Amino acid sequence: MAVVGAGAAGMMCAAVAGQRGRRVVLIDHFSRPGEKIRISGGGRCNFTNTGTGPENFLSNNPGFCRAALAAYTPRDFIALVERYRIGYHEKHRGQLFCNDSSESIIGLLRAECGLAGVQVRSPLRVDSLSLDGGAFHLITSGGPIASAKLVIATGGLSIPKIGASDFGYRIARQFRLPVVEPRPALVPLTFAPEVWRDFAPLAGVALPVSISTARFAVGPGPGQFDEDLLFTHRGLSGPAVLQISSYWEQKEPLVVDLVPNQPVSKLLRQAKEASRQDLGNVLAQWLPRRLALGWLATQIPLGEALADRKIAEISNKSIDQISKHIKSWQIIPSGTEGFKKAEVTRGGVDTRHLAAHSMEALQQPGLYFIGEVVDVTGWLGGYNFQWAWASAVAAGRAI
Ligand SMILES: Cc1cc2nc3c(=O)[nH]c(=O)nc-3n(C[C@H](O)[C@H](O)[C@H](O)COP(=O)(O)OP(=O)(O)OC[C@H]3O[C@@H](n4cnc5c(N)ncnc54)[C@H](O)[C@@H]3O)c2cc1C
Numbered sequence: 366m367a368v369v370g371a372g373a374a375g376m377m378c379a380a381v382a383g384q385r386g387r388r389v390v391l392i393d394h395f396s397r398p399g400e401k402i403r404i405s406g407g408g409r410c411n412f413t414n415t416g417t418g419p420e421n422f423l424s425n426n427p428g429f430c431r432a433a434l435a436a437y438t439p440r441d442f443i444a445l446v447e448r449y450r451i452g453y454h455e456k457h458r459g460q461l462f463c464n465d466s467s468e469s470i471i472g473l474l475r476a477e478c479g480l481a482g483v484q485v486r487s488p489l490r491v492d493s494l495s496l497d498g499g500a501f502h503l504i505t506s507g508g509p510i511a512s513a514k515l516v517i518a519t520g521g522l523s524i525p526k527i528g529a530s531d532f533g534y535r536i537a538r539q540f541r542l543p544v545v546e547p548r549p550a551l552v553p554l555t556f557a558p559e560v561w562r563d564f565a566p567l568a569g570v571a572l573p574v575s576i577s578t579a580r581f582a583v584g585p586g587p588g589q590f591d592e593d594l595l596f597t598h599r600g601l602s603g604p605a606v607l608q609i610s611s612y613w614e615q616k617e618p619l620v621v622d623l624v625p626n627q628p629v630s631k632l633l634r635q636a637k638e639a640s641r642q643d644l645g646n647v648l649a650q651w652l653p654r655r656l657a658l659g660w661l662a663t664q665i666p667l668g669e670a671l672a673d674r675k676i677a678e679i680s681n682k683s684i685d686q687i688s689k690h691i692k693s694w695q696i697i698p699s700g701t702e703g704f705k706k707a708e709v710t711r712g713g714v715d716t717r718h719l720a721a722h723s724m725e726a727l728q729q730p731g732l733y734f735i736g737e738v739v740d741v742t743g744w745l746g747g748y749n750f751q752w753a754w755a756s757a758v759a760a761g762r763a764i
Pocket residue numbers: 369370371372373374375392393394395397398399400401402404405406407410411412413489490491518519520521523524527528529530531532707708709735736737738746747748749750751753
């Protein structure tokens with residue numbers, strides 16, 4: 366069998382199939398396969414999330430990922446990591462990172478491929494692919510390769526300079542599998558210069574928020590995240606914004622609670638009774654001071670003047686108006702930082718045309734799609750690697 370793409374999913378699948386006795390050739394066009402693993406998690410690879418479930422993924426076919434995730438769980442990958450004596454720790458909400466370096470995960474995958482006798486060919490370019498006599502024929506920069514089974518593990522479009530390509534989508538279309546429009550996800554959001562002019566001076570301010578888009582602003586659940594938000598010179602970033610970017614649709618407002626879990630209106634009214642402070646200083650108890658003052662000036666008519674007024678002198682109507690803005694700040698991004706900065710690609714090969722237990726194309730026996738090339742996109746926090754491992758193992762065990 367041939368596997369195209371030697372990233373997280375491709376290496377895992379090659380190793381599993383090879384250890385089941387299959388003869389495997391693993392092809393990558395990039396000189397340093399596994400590069401995305403190397404740069405992941407700030408160099409420490411957030412290799413799984415102990416709380417992984419189907420609800421942590423976006424897809425046009427939400428139930429599809431269930432079978433593969435259940436058949437190969439975070440516990441299974443952790444057991445492999447422990448077998449290789451790789452030290453790891455939990456950073457935040459089930460997110461597991463290597464103690465030392467993501468190189469150890471690449472080392473693990475290479476070792477597993479080595480044990481399985483996988484033949485790795487990289488860099489090797491695939492120029493064309495055809496199906497003839499029940500076998501796939503790949504014309505490559507290193508000569509022809511024929512194989513009865515073919516696994517496409519070429520990932521998404523994020524970070525083109527380290528090998529991302531649209532190869533997987535082209536192969537899907539060649540075999541008449543629809544592709545859900547690929548779009549940048551887990552990506553900073555940008556704003557029109559005239560909208561952002563007033564916020565740009567806040568670059569560097571970070572704070573915990575609750576964020577959603579207008580469609581999801583109804584309370585906890587998918588599409589609503591409690592995470593940190595970061596102001597930048599061009600727009601908004603930080604985990605909160607990366608998470609919501611995967612759900613955001615063009616022209617849709619973000620809805621941000623800048624002081625989550627606090628009844629701001631009640632607290633401001635109490636402060637009005639008890640405090641001689643000006644409004645800016647009162648707000649600075651809950652918000653970073655630069656934000657409290659800068660944000661007030663941009664949001665409320667005469668807000669700049671209000672910031673310096675004693676809270677005792679501000680009407681209850683104005684207090685309610687300010688609280689409403691703080692609890693439900695709405696702002697419309699103009700776009701994203703694009704595939705150059707996106708951690709993942711949302712969309713991909715339409716899973717309604719794949720078998721959930723094996724990742725095999727329903728109308729093309731012998732052709733498999735695994736990992737990020739498929740329309741299954743995880744939240745930030747180790748979910749994308751867990752999908753890469755689980756979908757790879759599903760195919761590797763089925764072939
Ligand atoms: C900066 C960054 C940090 C991240 N951090 C995390 C994290 O900590 N935790 C997490 O869960 N996820 C993280 N991700 C996402 C995660 O890296 C991906 O979801 C995962 O690598 C997908 O695995 P894959 O094997 O499907 O694709 P990839 O790992 O992208 O591998 C695809 C492989 O296919 C090769 N390829 C592409 N086109 C061709 C072609 N035409 N011919 C031959 N080979 C080809 C590429 O060179 C590459 O080696 C991060 C992503 C980025 C960009």
